[in-house]
Amino acid sequence: MNHEVFMAGFGGQGILLIGNLLAYAAIREGRNTSYFPAYGVEKRGGAATCTVVVADGEVGSPVIGNPGAAILLNPLSMEKYFGRVRAGGLCIVNSSLIEESGDGRSDLRVLRLPLNELAIEIGDARLLNMIAIGAYAELTGAVSLDALKAALTDALPERNHRFIPLNVQAIDLGAARARAAIGAAA
Amino acid sequence: MQKRLLVKGNEAVAMGAIEAGCRFYFGYPITPQSDIPEYISREFPKVGGTFIQAESEIASINMLLGASACGQRAMTSSSSPGISLKQEGISYMAGSELPGLIVNIARSGPGLGGIDASQSDYFQAVKGGGHGGYHTIVLAPNSVQEMYDLTMLAFDLSDRYRVPAMLLGDSVLGQMKEALIPHPYVAPADLPAKDWAVSGKDGRAQRVVKSLYLGDGELEAHNWKLHRKYQELREREVRCETAGLDDAKLLVTAFGVTARIAKTAIRMAREEGLKVGLLRPITLFPFPDKAFADATAVAKRVLCFELNTGQMVEDVRLSVARDADVFFYGRPPGAGSLPTPEELLAQIRKHYKD
Numbered sequence: 229m230n231h232e233v234f235m236a237g238f239g240g241q242g243i244l245l246i247g248n249l250l251a252y253a254a255i256r257e258g259r260n261t262s263y264f265p266a267y268g269v270e271k272r273g274g275a276a277t278c279t280v281v282v283a284d285g286e287v288g289s290p291v292i293g294n295p296g297a298a299i300l301l302n303p304l305s306m307e308k309y310f311g312r313v314r315a316g317g318l319c320i321v322n323s324s325l326i327e328e329s330g331d332g333r334s335d336l337r338v339l340r341l342p343l344n345e346l347a348i349e350i351g352d353a354r355l356l357n358m359i360a361i362g363a364y365a366e367l368t369g370a371v372s373l374d375a376l377k378a379a380l381t382d383a384l385p386e387r388n389h390r391f392i393p394l395n396v397q398a399i400d401l402g403a404a405r406a407r408a409a410i411g412a413a414a
Numbered sequence: 415m416q417k418r419l420l421v422k423g424n425e426a427v428a429m430g431a432i433e434a435g436c437r438f439y440f441g442y443p444i445t446p447q448s449d450i451p452e453y454i455s456r457e458f459p460k461v462g463g464t465f466i467q468a469e470s471e472i473a474s475i476n477m478l479l480g481a482s483a484c485g486q487r488a489m490t491s492s493s494s495p496g497i498s499l500k501q502e503g504i505s506y507m508a509g510s511e512l513p514g515l516i517v518n519i520a521r522s523g524p525g526l527g528g529i530d531a532s533q534s535d536y537f538q539a540v541k542g543g544g545h546g547g548y549h550t551i552v553l554a555p556n557s558v559q560e561m562y563d564l565t566m567l568a569f570d571l572s573d574r575y576r577v578p579a580m581l582l583g584d585s586v587l588g589q590m591k592e593a594l595i596p597h598p599y600v601a602p603a604d605l606p607a608k609d610w611a612v613s614g615k616d617g618r619a620q621r622v623v624k625s626l627y628l629g630d631g632e633l634e635a636h637n638w639k640l641h642r643k644y645q646e647l648r649e650r651e652v653r654c655e656t657a658g659l660d661d662a663k664l665l666v667t668a669f670g671v672t673a674r675i676a677k678t679a680i681r682m683a684r685e686e687g688l689k690v691g692l693l694r695p696i697t698l699f700p701f702p703d704k705a706f707a708d709a710t711a712v713a714k715r716v717l718c719f720e721l722n723t724g725q726m727v728e729d730v731r732l733s734v735a736r737d738a739d740v741f742f743y744g745r746p747p748g749a750g751s752l753p754t755p756e757e758l759l760a761q762i763r764k765h766y767k768d
Contacts, residue, residue, distance in 0.1 A: 248420075248591070251420055251591055252420050255418055255419075255420045255593055258418075260592075260593060261420070261592065261593065262590055262591070262592045263420070263590060263591040263592070264586060264589070264590040265589055265590070286677075287592065288674060288675075288677040288678030288681060288755070289674050289675040289676075289677065289678035289679075289754070289755045290586065290590050290592075290671070290674060291586070291671075291674075291675055291752045291753075291754055291755070292754065292755070293754025293755060293756035293757060294754075294756055382420070
């Protein structure tokens with residue numbers, strides 16, 4: 229099974245980190261993967277996007293026109309990329325910043341999560357990306373939550389390993405909110 | 415299971431070079447290839463290598479010439495505008511029959527252009543970018559694994575033929591991460607000794623490395639010698655990847671990152687029942703002309719896909735069977751607008767005939 233996910237947000241929201249994390253988790257599971265980042269020349273504030281493919285067979289194109297899933301963290305990303313998600317796919321939308329409901333597409337599963345507020349609730353606004361990737365893994369099964377958590381040691385520089393427990397908590401929170409949303413829909 | 419690492423394409427080049435015994439690197443930073451000097455400058459001290467961030471691209475290519483003349487495995491890397499600056503030195507290396515690796519992680523142009531992926535340096539790479547009618551060996555990886563493997567191969571081919579080698583990547587291949595299975599480098603047993611290197615003449619006859627030939631008939635003979643080597647490369651060192659050629663009605667050809675996009679587009683086309691094959695040149699020089707002639711004995715329609723407005727397509731047209739039709743699809747790069755598999759699939763449908 230192939231999983232393709234497109235992630236987009238402002239530089240500084242941690243898009244590239246969770247793209248990396250997903251790819252490391254895929255490697256840990258013995259899968260094939262590609263991580264392709266595209267970002268502006270700015271360190272913060274510019275647009276940051278990446279495409280991750282997780283595949284059991286050969287990864288073909290690292291560039292995907294209509295991905296099966298998207299994680300959109302800011303309004304500009306919603307405007308540019310929401311329409312590109314493949315019918316039947318999944319879109320995780322940061323409702324803290326994105327007002328548009330996504331109701332315009334009935335052919336998608338749209339999970340709206342107030343990521344900024346959730347991150348602040350567990351202690352650090354910067355954790356919003358980890359909540360999003362936890363929700364993504366829970367809903368798609370692209371990688372297991374265990375692999376995602378284990379891959380934190382690969383994706384984070386050693387000086388930040390002390391923050392791993394907090395990141396694990398954020399991944400779990402994202403997964404739990406995703407499960408709750410499915411429960412509510414069912 | 416072998417150890418699989420998640421590695422960035424640029425780092426795979428650096429890892430392959432170090433593994434292949436390269437111990438001299440000369441370069442000047444430029445996006446999107448700076449991970450190569452960054453990695454090498456960090457790792458070279460551990461293996462006794464010499465890393466120099468030169469004052470310019472021109473200085474670094476001439477340092478490469480010097481190290482190679484002394485018989486050392488050496489390299490430089492840059493991106494398109496920097497590679498243009500190196501052309502004089504590459505011509506001198508070709509004229510002096512010096513091996514060496516030049517890595518071009520290409521970006522868009524002309525001029526300073528932009529930092530997005532591009533294949534607009536194809537002509538420069540394969541036709542001899544500097545003066546004097548030479549060729550470099552040009553290898554075009556399409557994955558992080560090949561960035562590693564072909565870096566090693568480039569050193570071997572370059573040493574064997576005493577022809578400078580170029581690894582032609584682009585900013586997608588340089589920046590993307592994929593699984594890499596590192597493996598030990600094994601030097602080919604029949605690699606000739608560097609009995610031409612100016613390594614100190616104590617106890618032996620003087621050797622001369624030069625590209626200046628003023629004697630009567632000397633330069634003509636020298637050029638015929640270079641020509642014979644290029645012919646030998648054409649006969650012996652062509653490499654390409656093919657798939658689905660047995661029943662293909664349409665042949666898609668692409669190199670580097672566009673070949674990856676093509677592979678997914680071909681898979682989608684096959685799922686629709688379209689008989690589409692792939693021919694991916696791995697060596698851009700020597701070009702796989704016979705492979706194209708053979709493939710187009712079956713598939714009479716060819717779609718060449720490039721991230722430019724049409725360069726390799728000229729070599730494809732020269733190589734295919736006379737009754738084959740060659741179509742082109744490509745566009746110049748722009749920020750955030752790489753062609754997608756879906757886009758190429760539309761082109762496949764357009765040109766396909768059962």
